[in-house]
Amino acid sequence: MTDKKKALLLVVSGPSGAGKSSLCSRLVELFPEMIYSISCTTRAPRGTEKNGIHYYFLSEEEFNARIATGAFLEHALVHGNHYGTLKQTVFDALIQGKDVVMDIDVQGAKQIRSACAAMQDDNVIKRGFVDIFIAPPSMEVLRQRLCGRSTDSEKVIEQRMRNAQEEMKYQPYYQYTVINDNFDRALTELTEIIVGEHNKRR
16 A cells, blocks of 8 residues: 555546546556545436445535535536535545545646645645646647547537637646647656656655
């Protein structure tokens, strides 16, 4: 098990189609002591989704009660549903020496950055915080990837492209940027960042 002083909170953001979810999934496979952060949501489960595995499914009342007590590290309203990450679940994993990877949007990352700034220096969340932006090689390549999925309408793709333009503006605020022009190369870069950050904390 990783020493808790070296455990990382990896906050990974990037536009839809940049490949962040696929990269995060591979990282969890490569690092046995790494876990995927499970978010809370007020939306209903889809398909075979299970509570406590894919999400923590909460009612609006339960979610709002947790907001009121400051239980969330970050939370947002997305397409009419609330999503959020519980501070305690992240804290517990880090204390156990497990790296935590979070695949969240730029607004969520901004909230975590602000929360860390207000924490004591010895807080495991602040100590472990590393943010990484996954960028496409170009906006044209991003459009090709979104079109290649064949799952979205032209209208949805245009909306995702507009969102991507806005999200790219947040790239300078991240400690690291990985350009995903080649999946294996991007994965190697991410692995090197994680190993390097662990070494810094020795």
